[in-house]
Amino acid sequence: MKRFIAPFSGEIVCLRLIEESDLEKTLSWRNRDDARVWFKTSSRLALEQHQAWFNHYLNKMDDFLFIVEAGGKSVGQASVYDIQWDSGFAEVGRFLVAPESAGKGYIDQACAALIQLCTVTLGLRYIFLEVIDTNHRAIRIYQKNGFVEENRYDGLLRMSITLEVIENI
Numbered sequence: 001m002k003r004f005i006a007p008f009s010g011e012i013v014c015l016r017l018i019e020e021s022d023l024e025k026t027l028s029w030r031n032r033d034d035a036r037v038w039f040k041t042s043s044r045l046a047l048e049q050h051q052a053w054f055n056h057y058l059n060k061m062d063d064f065l066f067i068v069e070a071g072g073k074s075v076g077q078a079s080v081y082d083i084q085w086d087s088g089f090a091e092v093g094r095f096l097v098a099p100e101s102a103g104k105g106y107i108d109q110a111c112a113a114l115i116q117l118c119t120v121t122l123g124l125r126y127i128f129l130e131v132i133d134t135n136h137r138a139i140r141i142y143q144k145n146g147f148v149e150e151n152r153y154d155g156l157l158r159m160s161i162t163l164e165v166i167e168n169i
Helices: 020-030 047-057 106-121 134-143 162-168
Strands: 015-017 063-070 073-084 089-099 126-132 148-153 156-162
Touching: 015 106, 020 047, 020 073, 020 089, 063 162, 073 106, 089 106, 106 126, 106 134, 126 134, 134 156
Parallel strands: 089 126
Antiparallel strands: 015 063, 063 073, 073 089, 126 156, 148 156
C-alpha cells in the first residue's frame, strides 16, 4: 500500500495525491499536442494505458504524483519519483498545467512546494530533474526554484538541487 502524504500547501497552491477519479482529467492534459512534446514519451496515451500505469503506481513506494489545486480547482500535476530512501536522492517532474490555468504561476508554486515536501517531509538531500533542453519556460521555473544545470545529453538538460542550496533559498 502506498504511503499516505497529507495534502500540503505552497503560497497559492495545494498539492494532494492523485486519485483514480483524476485520471481522465490528467490524461486529457497530458495528451494535448502542446503538452506531449515536452515528455520523453510523447505519443498519445489511451485511457487503458493510463489506468494500467495508475494501478502499477499504487504499489510503488518510491513514486508520488500530486494534483495541484488552486482555489479548490485542479490546475496541474507534479511528482517526485524514483526515490532512493537510503541515499536521500529522488527525481522530480511530470509537471503539467491544465490548459485554462497556463501562465498563472501554478507550476512555479507547485515546484517550490514540492521541493519543501522533498526536503522537510521526505528528508531528501538531493533532487534532480530532466527537461528537454529547448523547454525554456520550464527551465526558467526550475532555475527560479534553485535548480542548476548538471549536464546535457541527447537533447535533455539535467538539473539538480541539493539541501545546502535549498536552505539558502
